[in-house]
Amino acid sequence: MAATSATPTTTVALWRDWRGWPETIANLWRRSLRFRIISITLLLTSFSIFVTSLTMALVIQNNLFESRRDEVLSDARSAVGAAQRTLDSAEVADDRSALRALWQDVQESIPRVSSSSLIAVFPIDVPPVGTGVRGFTIGGLSADLLSSGLRERVVSLPNRQAWQSVELPMPDGSTAPGIVVGQQLIVPEAGTFEVYIAYDLADSQQTLQFVQSTLWAAGLILIAIIAGISWIVLRTVSKPIVEAAETSARLASGDLEVRLPVHGEDELATLARSFNAMADSIESQIKELGELSLVQQRFVSDVSHELRTPLTTIRLAADMLNDQRDQFDPTMNRTAELLHTQVQRFETLLADLLEISRYDAGSVQLELEATSLATLAEDVIEQMLPLAEGRGSELRLVAPGGYTPVDIDPRRVRRVLRNLIGNAIEHGEGRPIVVTVDSNQHAVAVGVRDFGLGMDPDDAERVFDRFWRADPSRQRTIGGTGLGLSIALGDARLHGGTLAVWSELAVGTNFVLTLPRQPGDLGGPSPVSLEPEDVVPDVTAATEPIQLTELRELYFSDSFPTGEEDRS
Structure with a gap:
């Protein structure tokens, strides 16, 4: 019972191992230069040797067969010719006993002159009664082995030989390749006969098999030799390349003192010296x-x-x-x-x-506290209301989530939000500014969207650079220093989060700050989409100051789309 139950388990294990082979080979092909070169060399070499061996085998087979065919044709011609000369030289006119004796001599002379003992003679014309001349077979060559086409050719071509390949039965019940040669024999006073002589080609087949097996064995040995030579040569050439790759990786990781060993004066030594010179310069x-x-x-x-x-x-x-x-x-x-x-x-x-x-010195430390990002955003919005009122912008809060406290540095996150909202007020052209707070199982996020001037993609890529402005001719009216977004990006990365920007000319800009729930564990997408999906309609530029209670009422009202209704 145990042995029987173990067999399927072993089969499944082998099947799993077998299914992993293609992936293993694919990984080796991608990662190993030696494996690729050895594989390509062996494939091309094997193909070349296979084609060469196959061509040589076919050529040898054809030459051997043609040589053996010419030999048996000549042998059959000699045997039948000798019999014909014997018949032509005899005087048997009206002497039936002499004709029978002559025919007996012919039956004995054909196998004696020929190298084959498989002979069959059949009359084409019916011999006269009483001549005693009739067909015969020697060695078991029967008419069943002769095709009708061969016999037709022999009958229709009196002065020529005809032949065909056949399978000759052997005494042990097997068959062997052979050739049957046929031609006509004219017997005086008796008419014309068909003479067939079969030749066994088993010895030629054995010779051909020996030659072919020798060719294939030599090809396999040659492939193994080439594989060994390729491995030795490739190892000699690739070892410095592998060393260079490993040294480059160490140099890229910060080990500036690593160098390549230099041996000899060849191209690899030149490469090593050039690499070392480059490493010295980089260091x-x-x-x-x-x-x-x-x-x-x-x-x-x-x-x-x-x-x-x-x-x-x-x-x-x-x-x-x-x-x-x-x-x-x-x-x-x-x-x-x-x-x-x-x-x-x-x-x-x-x-x-x-x-x-x-930040440049790497001496910044976080002071983490359990803080609700939604509450923090509400506080910052309340502080920024007078500034937004002065610029004619309306602040809107959309907070489907983000109320559960997470470990963040509230001072730094507050600074990031002040900077983002301040920039939105600066460039919002008096249009609404939407602050979105949401969360998922991985992160909390806040987005600040304005509908102002916007930026082209090239400017958006440089928006976090220090002291950079998309339009140098445009003066700052709120009094920014040009370092706010750079510091905000540093605060986001210090938390293990991200600060991304989306902007389009004449459409507006959207900044999204995403912070992980657990420090350093930012997995999955941000709860707030970077690219806005809808557009908030324009409102009047002049608005009354919005209090925190009004913000809550604005969010929970039916007049403004809030997205999901889950506000836990």
Whole structure:
């Protein structure tokens, strides 16, 4: 019972192993240069040897058969010719006893002269009664082995030989290839006879089989030899290539001191020396760039820190002047107001530069707290309402999800949302701005969509670059520093999330911030689609300030599409 039950299991295991072979071979073909070259070499070599061996076997077979055929034709011609000369030289006119004796001599002479003992003689014309001359067979060659076509040719061609290939029965019951040769024999006083002599070609077949087996064996041995030579040559050539590939991978991973060994003066040695020279150049340039980057980071950090002290003093003075600007004349009043505004912008710029320097130095740390992204977005929207009102934009909140707390750094996410909403207000052209918050089992996300100027694809690809603007001639009216989106992208990546942008000219822009529920585990699509599926209709540019309660009522009202009704 145990043996019987084990058999299907073994068969299934073998079947699974067999099904895995194509995939294994495909992987080897893609990943191994040696396997590809050896396979191609063996396939082409095997095909060439197969064609050569097959051609040689066919040529040898034809030559051997033709040689043997010519030999038996000559032998049959000699035997029948000798019999015909014997008959022609005898004087048997009206002597029936002499004719019978002569015919007996012919029966004995044909097998004696011929190398074959398979003979059959049949009369074409019926011999006269009493002549004693009739057909005979020797060695078991019967009329059944002779085709009608062969006999017709022998009868219709009196002065020529005819032949055909046959299978001769052997004493052990098997058959052997053979040739039957037929021609006419004229017997005086008795008429014309058909003479057939069969020749066994078994020895020729054995010779041909030996030659063919030798050819195939030699071909297989040659394939094995070529495979061995190819493997040795390929290993000699590919080993430096493999070393170069491994060394390149180590160099790309950051091991700048790795080098290729140089042996000899050939092309591979030249390649190794060139690779080492390239590695030396890359190492020196990377070290130089690293030093320059450190100097740059140190410079930005030092300058930012050093400017904070005088900036604090200037800010105190600017605040004092701004508080008393009503006592000044109009020119001084405006000057004090501009001084206060620009000092604030300068302080923001210094803070952003310090933050950028921390990202460059890799010293930024998250302060994670369980926070509801939807609640956080509501707070930011409430803070940005006065600014949106001043620009004539209406803020709308769509929050199907995102209420469950997740571990994020609320200060950094709040900064990202302020920056995105501020940019939307800046470039929204007074049209509605929609903030969408949603979540799924993998992530939470917030999208900020405006219906303003938009950008072309080339500008959208550079929107996160530092100090970059799509339209340099367009002045910032809200007072951004040009570093906000770059810092926002760094905050998103620090959480293990993404910050993506979609934009189209004259249609608007949509930013989507996606954060994982578990740090570093962002799997699956974002809950908020990057490319908007519908367009919010235009509203009047002038709107009253929207309070948080009004935002909730706007979301739950029937007048504005909210998507899914699940708001858990």
